[in-house]
Amino acid sequence: MPAAKPFAEKIFHALLMECFAQQRQPTDDEVDSVASQIWQDSHGSMTGQSWRDVAKGSDAHRQMINAALMAFGSAPSEMHMEPS
Secondary structure, eight states: OOOOOHHHHHHHHHHHHHHHHHHHHOOOOHHHHHHHHHHHHIIIIIHHGGGGGSOTTTTTHHHHHHHHHTTTTOOHHHSSSSOO
């Protein structure tokens, strides 16, 4: 089992708390940072694949971005709607 990364987790929680405290939507960079941490904690730790190597627009990328948006309390469909 991989060792915990407390520094990364502190940043993750700090970003969430900052947005909640300021009652604002996260920036794209903040969403990406949280998505990166979610990726690393789930798939990346098992596969060794870096978040930077996940192709933007791929199913995996969209799933992690949506998970990050949900962590921030945003509905993914409201934030990043793709044209049909």
